[in-house]
Amino acid sequence: MTQTTRERAKTAIAELDERVTEARWRTLEALFAAGRPLSHAEIEAGLAADGAIDRVTLYRVLDWLVGRGLAHKIEGHDRAWRFSAVGNDTHGHAHFHCTRCGKVYCLTAIQPTLVLALPPRFHFEEAGISLRGTCADCQPH
Amino acid sequence: MTQTTRERAKTAIAELDERVTEARWRTLEALFAAGRPLSHAEIEAGLAADGAIDRVTLYRVLDWLVGRGLAHKIEGHDRAWRFSAVGNDTHGHAHFHCTRCGKVYCLTAIQPTLVLALPPRFHFEEAGISLRGTCADCQPH
DNA sequence: CTCCGACGTGCTACTGTGTTGCACGTCTTG
């Protein structure tokens, strides 16, 4: 929203020597501004106010951002992907999924170390920790 | 497949004082026989050999099994639920998702203890650990 | 500057997973 997040988005794309298109910087700006992982639908709704971006284009832009390392793709409990802008500490943190409002939060404070004992001939690639519960916005009182 | 798993399935349902219908025990039998979490599509394909069960009925039977505590419902990385028969140790273990063949395995050997530091007013309900990689069946040599 | 190819966007249509509503059949209980 602010000039700051917009410029951050544009420069982040420009630094990769990639085309700074409207769809790209507006999408990345939305992720920067949110500060928490957003679903495709949430991003689309947020962008709709000042000119909608095509549904499919948004999917492709999001995948492009992930491929260029500007965003992360995480799974939601509702079987919809969430996308978050890549900040400083990007790996190894858990995600909190609110079972009431569906929002997802990054728990960067938790840096778990897993001790793994996989069966033979299993090859490990990646691990994820996800928590469920209700967020502060959804508490009764 | 064997008489054993079939009888196990039937008695497990009967012990709850619920109707032992064909759809129920055949579904539960399939879960017992598999020994690993199965997707709806996998179960449907497995049952098709000796008489298909309606797609929707299978969804409802699976939810019923989960509700009666006879099965567990876990998330796959491909946005499809997996269902596994409830054995002895049912909680707190991680799941391994093969990125090549899509199969899911229970890692009952890993009993993680998470130390959580949630933000204020966040209410914890449940945690899950999921691993990605390639399973033994999918190793190159 | 102009042309041309690569790239980005938008539209339509499709797949796969899961759900809802309704009709019909079956079981069970009085």
Next chain:
DNA sequence: CAAGACGTGCAACACAGTAGCACGTCGGAG
């Protein structure tokens, strides 16, 4: 047996995500 609850099947739908194609735009070669 009658009545109601329950289980199953069918059709239609909702939603997330993908594929194919056409069009436009950008940017470099000539």
